[in-house]
Amino acid sequence: MTVAPAQARYxxxxxxxREVSGIEIRxxxxxxxxxxxxxYERGHVPVEGxxxxxxxxxxxxxxxxAMVSRVVSDREVLLTHANWSRRGGIERDVRAIDVSPAGDWSAVRVWYAGNGDLGTxxxxLAGFIYPDKAPVPDTEAPLAPMTIATTAAAPVAGALPVVGD
Structure with a gap:
């Protein structure tokens, strides 16, 4: 018996x-x-997008x-996201506040439609993933400096002279 992969119903x-931010992660x-x-660049400061x-x-x-649609202050943002207050529903520009004791965006409360206000x-949070791609490190090894070996006994025909020998 073959089992088909599960498909989301909402x-x-x-x-x-992924669609609204352009961040291609699955x-x-x-x-x-x-x-x-x-x-992608990552951090702990909210930035639009x-x-x-x-x-x-x-x-x-x-x-x-959820995507940050607007930064309101250092402790408040507006989010655009799906499947939060209502299964499969999309919410745009809903309030989220940083409730972390250190003000470092490690914990948030988010607007919830059932309350018509912030949820309880x-x-x-892990943090924020920024839409700009992370710099790609240069993976090509630098070329080794070219050296010319000579021997005092027999110079190679056409070889360049080595200065300082």
């Missing part, structure tokens, strides 16, 4: 975040942070990703 956060949301290493990468929790075992839960 819009997921990952394909939506797989569950909780893998985006690790997959972005070396491919960046993807906010949520860590997995017991209530959210595959994590979540705090969610841990």
């Amino acid at each position: 819009l997921q956060c990952v394909p939506f975040a 797989g569950n949301a909780n893998t985006w942070w690790g997959q972005a290493a070396g491919r 960046a993807v906010m990468a949520f860590k997995a929790t017991r209530g959210m075992p595959i994590g979540h990703v 839960s705090s969610y841990p």
